[in-house]
Amino acid sequence: MANLEVAAAGVVFPNPIIVGSASPSMDWIGTKKGIDGGAGGVIVKSLFSEKGKLGRNFPRPRFKLYDYKNYPGYPNVLPHAFTLNSLEECSHFGYKEYMEDVNKAKDAIGDKGIVMASLSGVSLDEWIEMCQLVNETTADWVELNVSCPFAADMGVKMGAGAVEMTAEVVKTCKNLLKIPFSVKISPQTVDQSVVALACQEAGAMAVNISARFSGYDLDIETARPIGPGAQGGWGGPYLIGYGLKNAAITARKVNIPIIAGLGVWDWKDIIKYTMVGATLVQSGIGIMLKGYDVSKRWAESINLWLEAKGYKSIDEIRGIALSNILKTSEVERQPVGVYAKIDTDKCTKCGICKRSCFYDAISLTKIGAIIDSKKCDGCGMCVEVCPANAVSIARPQVRV
Numbered sequence: 001m002a003n004l005e006v007a008a009a010g011v012v013f014p015n016p017i018i019v020g021s022a023s024p025s026m027d028w029i030g031t032k033k034g035i036d037g038g039a040g041g042v043i044v045k046s047l048f049s050e051k052g053k054l055g056r057n058f059p060r061p062r063f064k065l066y067d068y069k070n071y072p073g074y075p076n077v078l079p080h081a082f083t084l085n086s087l088e089e090c091s092h093f094g095y096k097e098y099m100e101d102v103n104k105a106k107d108a109i110g111d112k113g114i115v116m117a118s119l120s121g122v123s124l125d126e127w128i129e130m131c132q133l134v135n136e137t138t139a140d141w142v143e144l145n146v147s148c149p150f151a152a153d154m155g156v157k158m159g160a161g162a163v164e165m166t167a168e169v170v171k172t173c174k175n176l177l178k179i180p181f182s183v184k185i186s187p188q189t190v191d192q193s194v195v196a197l198a199c200q201e202a203g204a205m206a207v208n209i210s211a212r213f214s215g216y217d218l219d220i221e222t223a224r225p226i227g228p229g230a231q232g233g234w235g236g237p238y239l240i241g242y243g244l245k246n247a248a249i250t251a252r253k254v255n256i257p258i259i260a261g262l263g264v265w266d267w268k269d270i271i272k273y274t275m276v277g278a279t280l281v282q283s284g285i286g287i288m289l290k291g292y293d294v295s296k297r298w299a300e301s302i303n304l305w306l307e308a309k310g311y312k313s314i315d316e317i318r319g320i321a322l323s324n325i326l327k328t329s330e331v332e333r334q335p336v337g338v339y340a341k342i343d344t345d346k347c348t349k350c351g352i353c354k355r356s357c358f359y360d361a362i363s364l365t366k367i368g369a370i371i372d373s374k375k376c377d378g379c380g381m382c383v384e385v386c387p388a389n390a391v392s393i394a395r396p397q398v399r400v
């Protein structure tokens with residue numbers, strides 16, 4: 001068995017999988033289910049301060065999935081590129097109930113997993129009050145959620161003025177908090193790594209990269225946003241490329257632990273985030289749509305993969321991809337002799353490749369599509385669009 005334990009800010013997590021702060025962790029029962037389902041830690045759904053308390057009541061319905069259950073093979077086969085739009089702001093609880101609920105979660109979970117509270121204030125006075133209250137709980141950790149797109153008059157503003165405002169909140173809370181804490185950073189900011197560095201310099205013990213985007217789709221018959229009618233959280237597994245890039249840039253800049261995760265959909269995504277430097281990896285949509293127990297399956301698969309590769313612990317793969325990620329200026333350009341070739345036995349003459357070849361290199365003939373290798377640029381688009389997998393890229397022979 002490979003060792004999946006990870007340590008962050010002096011806290012040892014049984015494994016790196018974190019149930020993100022969302023519907024699954026809305027109360028102590030869900031938080032316990034998260035740990036029983038195999039996660040190493042759970043970030044409890046955020047407590048909004050009194051100024052943001054409107055968010056404690058949610059619109060109904062509030063979830064809309066695009067391109068999900070119309071996927072061929074659903075529910076046995078799930079899509080990888082879909083969107084969840086949701087308008088579910090914070091915990092239903094006020095201050096007192098929230099703190100009691102966190103205590104119940106820790107009582108029920110004990111040493112089996114890490115209970116992480118999550119706070120979201122508007123004014124500094126509120127942050128101070130909330131930190132004082134969370135200090136009195138048995139929470140193992142607290143997250144400062146300065147990134148929620150909904151926190152009254154705050155989330156998006158944080159995106160714009162993130163560096164200064166976040167640092168101010170972090171400095172204030174750091175002086176008060178008696179438990180380890182992370183700061184959750186919005187993806188709707190110029191550069192998450194700059195905000196993360198500002199957090200580190202202000203005394204943050206860990207950063208969370210990241211919260212979700214916000215947006216909506218529009219119904220053209222009514223000219224209204226679909227769903228509750230306002231911006232909601234907007235995201236899905238397709239965002240993992242954005243998440244990995246930001247986690248990697250941040251990992252190069254800071255030396256505090258990173259909780260990463262945007263678009264985690266299977267166990268490989270957890271390995272990917274670890275390879276770009278994350279210590280802990282959170283999932284929101286993954287847990288919501290695959291169920292609490294998915295964490296167990298993910299942990300088992302990670303374990304098997306690590307063992308098969310000869311790694312003794314997950315710590316051994318942390319950051320190993322960073323040196324392989326090139327600057328765009330370092331990428332090899334214009335290699336000669338790279339061009340597409342078509343297996344005419346497989347070609348159905350559908351013409352899809354031809355319409356997407358902007359070098360005019362493809363002609364449709366009686367025997368199938370044919371490529372003029374003098375015109376072909378080797379861009380690879382025809383390979384990607386051919387429904388018959390009839391196209392491949394020929395690479396120059398390399399002499400050894």
Ligand SMILES: Cc1cc2nc3c(=O)[nH]c(=O)nc-3n(C[C@H](O)[C@H](O)[C@H](O)COP(=O)(O)O)c2cc1C
Pocket residue numbers: 020021022023045046084086088089090091118145148184210211212233235236237261262263264282283284285286
């Ligand atoms: C329905 C829903 C509710 C959420 N509520 C919160 C919240 O209360 N506090 C918070 O910090 N993040 C919240 N999030 C964001 C998640 O904690 C997490 O950052 C995000 O979902 C990660 O991306 P993923 O869903 O692609 O895994 C919510 C996400 C969803 C989908």
Ligand code: SF4
Pocket residue numbers: 339340356357358359360361362371375376377378379380381382383
């Ligand atoms: S590789 Fe690009 S340029 Fe060459 S045939 Fe295919 S689409 Fe056209």
Ligand code: SF4
Pocket residue numbers: 342346347348349350351352353354368369385386387388389390391
């Ligand atoms: S897309 Fe594929 S099957 Fe269709 S014409 Fe091109 S090579 Fe043939």
